Amino acid sequence: MNKLYVLIFAVFILTLTSLNAQVKDYELGTSTAGLINRTGGLFDYSDPLSINIKVAVWGFVKYPGRYIVPESTTLTDLISLAGGPSDDAHMNDLRLYRTDENQNQSMFKFDYNDIMWEEGLTSIKKEIPDLQAGDILVVPGSPRLYFQNWFSITLSVISTLISLTILVFNVINK
Numbered sequence: 001m002n003k004l005y006v007l008i009f010a011v012f013i014l015t016l017t018s019l020n021a022q023v024k025d026y027e028l029g030t031s032t033a034g035l036i037n038r039t040g041g042l043f044d045y046s047d048p049l050s051i052n053i054k055v056a057v058w059g060f061v062k063y064p065g066r067y068i069v070p071e072s073t074t075l076t077d078l079i080s081l082a083g084g085p086s087d088d089a090h091m092n093d094l095r096l097y098r099t100d101e102n103q104n105q106s107m108f109k110f111d112y113n114d115i116m117w118e119e120g121l122t123s124i125k126k127e128i129p130d131l132q133a134g135d136i137l138v139v140p141g142s143p144r145l146y147f148q149n150w151f152s153i154t155l156s157v158i159s160t161l162i163s164l165t166i167l168v169f170n171v172i173n174k
Contacts, residue, residue, distance in 0.1 A: 005166050012159060041065045045073075045081055053133035057082040060089035060141030073131055075115050079139070085112075089141040096129060097136040 043063065046052040047070040055078065056066045062083025069078065075096070085091055091112035099105050108129050115128055145153075 002170075005169070009162070009166065012162065042068070043081065044068045046070065053131065053135075055131055055134070056136045057139070058136065059139035060086045061139050062086060069131070071131070075128065075131065075137065078131065078137060079112075085139055086141065088144050089139050091139070093140050095138045095140065097138065098129070098132060099134055 041063075043065055044067075046068045051071045052068050053071050053073075054066060054068055055073075057078060058064050061079065064082065067078065067081060069081065073081075075094075079085065094110055094112060094115075096108040096110070097105065098108070110128060
């Protein structure tokens with residue numbers, strides 16, 4: 001009877017590990033720079049022939065951090081420089097925080113569609129502010145769980161319950 005439990009448990013563990021195995025192929029000679037996960041930093045996209053400003057992008061973008069960009073950079077350009085939004089980003093709730101010279105703080109909320117299709121808005125003209133030095137762009141979001149995540153969580157719970165059941169049976173039988 002115990003051999004049956006061990007066999008079932010071993011098959012279950014092998015199945016679990018094979019489902020969650022991640023295989024990535026990399027070619028020899030390719031750069032490993034893209035393999036490093038960047039979580040923030042200073043990114044310099046300055047143009048020596050123009051006036052440059054320092055801004056920040058935080059939230060659900062690929063490369064959050066501080067950016068040195070030309071003054072003519074648009075919000076769309078800034079999001080692109082930050083690697084674009086992640087899958088979890090809420091692009092309908094972008095926020096731009098600004099502090100002026102009198103230390104007054106203001107926040108602008110807008111939808112990404114308002115930025116992309118600004119010229120096409122005929123009924124309501126939204127005022128999209130230009131970037132200024134010291135601006136902070138926040139891209140809010142929340143993590144999403146996909147089928148693989150739910151499946152992995154379910155398998156973890158089931159394996160824990162099976163392990164506890166086997167433990168209880170072993171304690172009761174002895």
